[in-house]
Amino acid sequence: MLEIIDLVKKYDSGPLALDGVNLKIEAGDIIALIGPSGAGKSTLVRCINRLVEPTSGKIMLNGVDISSLNKKELREARKNIGMIFQEYALVERLSVMENVLSGRLASVSFWQSLRRNFPQKYISEALSLLDRVGLGDYVDTRADQLSGGQRQRVGIARALLQKPDLLLLDEPTASLDPKTARQIMRLVVDLVQEKNISAIINIHEVKLAELFTKRIVGLREGRIVYDEEAAKLDTDALTLIYGEEDWESERPAEDESE
Template sequence: MLDIKSLHKKYPSGPVALRGVDLTVHEGDLIALIGPSGAGKSTLIRCINRLVEPSSGQILMQGTDICQLNSGALRKARKKIGMIFQEYALVERLSVMENVLSGRLGYVSFYASLTRKFPRADITEALRLLDRVGLSDYIDTRADQLSGGQRQRVGICRALLQQPDFLLIDEPTASLDPKTSREIMRLITELVQERNIAAIINIHEVTLAEMYSKRVVGLKDGQIVYDQAAGGLTNEALTLIYGEEDWEANKTDSDDALHEEVI
């Protein structure tokens, strides 16, 4: 489904963010992308849909090189690449329903988008998704009146309303408490499985990566240093990805914090 080949990214006035990344994603894959801050995780996510322009390399989505598309072809390709943002990227003054329906803007005419007159089928699917994520009672609520977890659910619905073949998810739990983080990760996992779509999740919480993904990819200094099925992250692997640390002590502290939060 997705083949990334020798992907490089160097920012004009900054460091090299990606150094020859090779990654293959298959249909139905749910990949957790982990690594220290500055490893290139967000850059990799954003290169895939060219929110960040790669310096060189190939990004083959079902055989089409995203890097070579002109603006019109790129807009068409992005319809099938859903994006869920860390900071939600909602329009605060709009309602939950209006924010979700914005996921269909690439499929309707300019007039329809301007007047917010969406096809009945789109509205029905938006209502179904909102019910699925537990937001049926918030359809007319403004986005700026929602909690962080609720905003993230709206972002998930908006991305899924695009009917994507692929999901890019950038730090979906970064601003959430431990309990809500688990709920969001569980929801993402269930929805991806239900729709049999592939997804890459950039995530800092190693425990959540192991619990909810099928595969864990570790990035360090712009290079992939680890790529294995979830459930196999050893202390040695964590040291390879993040550097020397007392991982057993950290694991105990993390479990204790989660236990206190649940209580």
């Protein structure tokens, strides 16, 4: 379980990026973070694994306060937190398999990682995940030869190879076309449910959040202003999160025949 308590992030200049955020996520929950640009969504996701250092507050994962750990303890805790980035964060010159196996670097010795000498168990698990994400035929393909959707699938496989308790996704569909974005969201939700792990998805596309998650959390100016079932998101809620707009004209009926 993840519990965020009174989380604050203040950068050197500008207003508070996070202003007393409180959030609880049970095992197996999948939530979407939505809100305007600058609302604090990416900051919140990155504070959870301390890619961004919080100013104050607590981040409790399975009873451990992530925000209070030293560097060695944090490296150990991060084994339980998978991360999928908008920009993929792959090593372009390495193969698909090598990129996926990098998800296990923290679990092997320095010399094993230097020589890319991974146990057969990890290799077998990586092959299974690549088959699951539809990239079984791309094991030896260099990352720089892949499309955006394929790169994101590599990132998903890499994160899941860690066998995390929590999966963080920071705008995973922002660089993808609409069809590929839907495919990636469907894949993520299916895999998270199969493996019974929790996931937080920072996403700009409100329709994708409604379609693929059961709970939506809205941020505005660093504060949570909405936390409800996705089915309850209406024009009043959108106004609360984003401000005044003619939301009905912006929300055409979804064509489910695709």
